[in-house]
Each structure stands twice: as structure tokens, then as C-alpha cells.
Amino acid sequence: MQILRRKLLQRSSFIQGVGRCGYCSKNIVDAGQPTPASHPQLLNEGEITPGITSEEYVSRRKRLLELLPENSLAIVASAPVKMMTDVVPYTFRQDADYSYLTGCQQPGGIAVLGHECGLCMFMPESHPHDVIWQGQIAGVDTALDTFKAEKAYPMSKLKEILPGMMGRSSKLVHNVKTAIPTYMEMEAFQKAAYSGKVKDLSVYTHELRWVKSPAELKLLRESASIACQALLQTMFHSKTYPYESMLSAKVEYECKMRGAQRMAFNPVVGGGPNASVIHYSRNDQKVKDGDLVLMDIGCELHGYLSDLTRTWPPCGFFSAAQRELYDLILETNKECVKLCRPGTSIRQIHHYSAEKLLHGLKELGILKDSRNIYHSYHQLNPTNIGHYLGMDVHDCHSLGDDQPLKPGVVITIEPGIYIPSFFDGPERFRGIGIRIEDEVLITETGYEVLTGSMPKEVKHIETLLNNFCHGVNTENQNNMRAASIS
Numbered sequence: 001m002q003i004l005r006r007k008l009l010q011r012s013s014f015i016q017g018v019g020r021c022g023y024c025s026k027n028i029v030d031a032g033q034p035t036p037a038s039h040p041q042l043l044n045e046g047e048i049t050p051g052i053t054s055e056e057y058v059s060r061r062k063r064l065l066e067l068l069p070e071n072s073l074a075i076v077a078s079a080p081v082k083m084m085t086d087v088v089p090y091t092f093r094q095d096a097d098y099s100y101l102t103g104c105q106q107p108g109g110i111a112v113l114g115h116e117c118g119l120c121m122f123m124p125e126s127h128p129h130d131v132i133w134q135g136q137i138a139g140v141d142t143a144l145d146t147f148k149a150e151k152a153y154p155m156s157k158l159k160e161i162l163p164g165m166m167g168r169s170s171k172l173v174h175n176v177k178t179a180i181p182t183y184m185e186m187e188a189f190q191k192a193a194y195s196g197k198v199k200d201l202s203v204y205t206h207e208l209r210w211v212k213s214p215a216e217l218k219l220l221r222e223s224a225s226i227a228c229q230a231l232l233q234t235m236f237h238s239k240t241y242p243y244e245s246m247l248s249a250k251v252e253y254e255c256k257m258r259g260a261q262r263m264a265f266n267p268v269v270g271g272g273p274n275a276s277v278i279h280y281s282r283n284d285q286k287v288k289d290g291d292l293v294l295m296d297i298g299c300e301l302h303g304y305l306s307d308l309t310r311t312w313p314p315c316g317f318f319s320a321a322q323r324e325l326y327d328l329i330l331e332t333n334k335e336c337v338k339l340c341r342p343g344t345s346i347r348q349i350h351h352y353s354a355e356k357l358l359h360g361l362k363e364l365g366i367l368k369d370s371r372n373i374y375h376s377y378h379q380l381n382p383t384n385i386g387h388y389l390g391m392d393v394h395d396c397h398s399l400g401d402d403q404p405l406k407p408g409v410v411i412t413i414e415p416g417i418y419i420p421s422f423f424d425g426p427e428r429f430r431g432i433g434i435r436i437e438d439e440v441l442i443t444e445t446g447y448e449v450l451t452g453s454m455p456k457e458v459k460h461i462e463t464l465l466n467n468f469c470h471g472v473n474t475e476n477q478n479n480m481r482a483a484s485i486s
Helices: 002-023 054-067 096-102 128-134 140-145 155-167 187-194 202-210 214-237 244-257 272-276 320-338 346-363 373-380 458-485
Strands: 047-049 072-077 110-114 118-123 151-154 171-174 198-200 268-271 293-297 299-301 308-312 410-413 416-418 433-435 438-442 447-449
Touching (some): 054 096, 110 155, 171 187, 198 202, 214 244, 272 433, 308 433, 320 438
Parallel strands (some): 118 151
Antiparallel strands (some): 072 110, 110 118, 410 438
């Protein structure tokens, strides 16, 4: 046994050594993020983001300049690093606007875009101490070579160069979400702000980001596919492991094993009455036998997000009350999806869904005609029917829900009813929360459901849970027994 162990360790060391030599080739410049040279399995030549070329990033900046007022300057700071403790940072996620315009995925930089200067990037400077602890970062050379900036300077030059650029501009726009004192406290910025010449950049970037390019849609489809596969595997898992925390861990594992970088948000895993808490996030209860579990999940693939929800009974069968309410939500979901087409709006779809659900709740006896019926309905469903989806979960929110939809826009359709245990209504419905959420792409002729592979019909869900989970459960139990024996 010791000889076998020694050979395995030697072989492991050899493989790791080969991997290190291949990665650390002196011909590859570390850009602080994947590049075609360092990650040829991920990016093709000319791509900054997998599937998105430097030409597309240049095109985005040109279109932004066409939208900006004449002689204006856009200032976009990267997202800040947020700390969990004094020395431990939270996982970094780049600001969507900064990423959309540059493709740069590291903190500490500022991008400036103007009609005269084009893209000018101020990049963080690399210090030996930081390299030892955190690795290489993208600097001035990377800004020019990889991100295709017209000009690039180290951040130490910001106070010397940026005030003059601002002074020569008649208007300034900046990303309010990532604005930092470093440039906001400059006299030139203060003068522009005092004169009312500073605007929020999102007014312009959200208009650009709203309609997705073919490359963006490919990533959104892949992100949706990963989330669907992960949630389906988690549904199978739920019969043997009906614990909110385990289901949350399972879906995250399945997403990341399929290539997702992170979850789009903390998974909502609500068992029983917890499902009636819309953004429930504790995920610390056991799902009781006979209760439903509501899972709202999404993942991020190279900056593009998915978002879907399914509700099912881990025990394998819906109760009569659960099924009655589920059928109402499912019918609303399907009818609202059919309303998705160019020219309509989220607001119009929402009004239809509200009337549909209100009528259905009255028929089920959950709501009764009264002067306060709309107030009572709002207590059971205070949510909107959906939202835009893209680089942020609630994408391009500055456009509003009245915007007529266009081909290339992706939205969610997510009707739901959330009945708390203390609700003054029929007892058999108390403590039931149900949501069915799909991602829908608006096309030239109508719509495409990006999450259509994820089952939502009652008969399909019950069949899957009762016929296809057996092999999964047996395998898991065998693995657990094997682990305990070894």
C-alpha cells in the first residue's frame, strides 16, 4: 500500500510539474485575466471575452460616443474591492458598464472615453509585494495591446492628466455606482457638478446594453443552459437530501462544474412556508415531507447571467391544494410568455398577469370580493411579472418597464403567489409559495424561451422525481457507503 501511495504521489508531482511548465512559458505575458495566449482552450485569437472580440468592444465605444452629447467626456471607474474582514476580500465582480466598454476584469482602473481622446485607460500599478500575494495585474501595456485603448497611463498620472481632459469638455458623464473620490474631488469635476453639467452614464450605457448582440446572446443561451442542467440535477437530488443548504450547495456545484464562474445571486431555496418569503436567503431548514421547495437560481458565464425559478415537491407528488395553485401559476406563466413580442412592454404583460392571477385566486376562494381585494392581492404577490436580463440580474433598469420590447432584448417572466402561514384565508393554502420563472428572448417574429429545457408541467415533474431519481439516489447512497467503509 505504501509503495502504491508513493508511486501515485510521484505521478501527481510529475503531472503538476508539466502543467506549471506549460502555463508559465516565458513567451506568455500575464494580462491579469485569461487571454488567447494564456487560455487557448477558452478564447480564440482576437477575443477579449470568450466569444466577444476586441472589434465588438471598439464598436460599443463608438456607439456610446454617438449617443453622448457633443464635446462630452465619460468617466467609468472599475468596481471596488469589498472586504469581508480586514484582510479577506469578497469575490470580486466587475462593474457591468466598465466591463461592457473595456472587457477588463480587474479592479483599480478608470476608463475615460471622449470624442477627441477615444478610450484612455488609467491602470493600477504593479508592486512586487502585491504580485507575490495576488499575482500579476493588467497594466498600461495590456490596456493598449489587449483592450485596444488609444491611450493608457498608470493611475499615478491621473491627477496630472484627467483635470485637463475634464476642463476641455462641456459635459461630464460618469458611472454613479462606482464613482470614487479620486476624481470626484478634483476641482474640474466639482465645477462641472456645480454647473449641472454632470450626468449619470447609465442613461446611455443601458440603452446600448438593452439589445444584445449575437455574441452576447450566445453567452446568455449557454448561461441559461447551464442553470437549467444544474437545477434539474438539484431537483433529482432533493428527494434524498431535502435540506435547503444542501440544495443550495448542489446547484452551485453543478453550475460551476459546467463552466460558470459564479452564481448570479445567492440561491433562493425556500422549503414549505419559507417559499412565501420572496427573496428568502437563509437556506438553513429541512424541507418537510409533503412541502414544496421553491428554488430561484442563476449563474454567471463570462459576465452574462441566467435567472430561473422552479417549484416542486421533493416527495414526488403535489397535494391537491398545491396543484390547484401551481396550475394557476403555470397557466399564467405560459400565457404571459405568449405575449412576449416586439412592441409590447413588461408593463403590459404585468397588467395581464395581475388580472389573470386575481381572477384565479377568487375562483380558488383564496381572495373574496371586497373593497380591499387589490390590497389583499398585493400582499400575496407584490412582485412584477419580470425584468430585463443581461450583464446584471435586473439589467438596464433605467429604461423602465414601459419601453416597447425589441428583438434582442431578454426578459424574465415570473408569476408567483406567496401565501404566508398567517394569511386569513383557506387553511389548506396557507404556507404555500409558488413561482415559475423563465428567460425569454424577444425575436423578430415573437419569442424564444431560453430556459425551455427545464421541466415545469406537473406530470413531467412528478414523472422525473418518481422514475428518474431512483438511479441517482442509489448511486449517492452507494457513494456514501463506500466513503464510510474506506
